Amino acid sequence: LNAILASISQTQGTWQNAFMDPVELELLSIKHPELMKEALQVYRDLAQASHLPTSLHSCSVVNHLFATGRCAMTINWEHAFPYLYNSPRLDGTRTAGGSNSSKPHPAAESLVGHIGVSPLPGSSRIYDRAGRTVKECNPSTCPLATQDEIVTYSRNFSELPANATKASG
DSSP: OHHHHHHHHOSSOGGGOSSBOTTTOOBHHHHOHHHHHHHHHHHHHHHHTSOOOOSGGGGSSSOHHHHTTSOSOOSOHHHHHHHHHTOOOTTSOOOTTSOOSSSOOGGGGGGTTOOBOOOOOOOSEEEETTTTEEEEOOTTTOTTOOOOOOOOOBOOGGGSOGGGGSOOO
16 A cells, blocks of 8 residues: 555655655645545555455465465565565564575465566556645656556576675675
């Protein structure tokens, strides 16, 4: 939901802050309920095209249906990669899977080498804070928007250089 909210609320760049008015220091979801309503509608539309959780797996670190290969997409990849691959975190602590080895989590063996990452797309509808309305994105309302081709590729942690896990200073 946060990623959706950011794509709708930050039309001029990250300096606008997706969650708080940077000038008045008020939460946007409270000050501008129309913004949250639009973000929830987009989330609802996406959820209707998804397999909704039906058990306690809905509370796990990683979407269970994604982890078992029955759902093609998840938005929580920053948790999914370390958990599914049982890889050490960059800070050296253990993963949510409980291991610091590079052997895949048992539930994710079939996913190794088949997971790609891509940025979330922007929103075609944006929230105009001054007018307090939802508008279509166009060159004047979304001056930073681009029509880039998104290229995805598979990547797993075993392909990272050994020194990628060390902090640089």
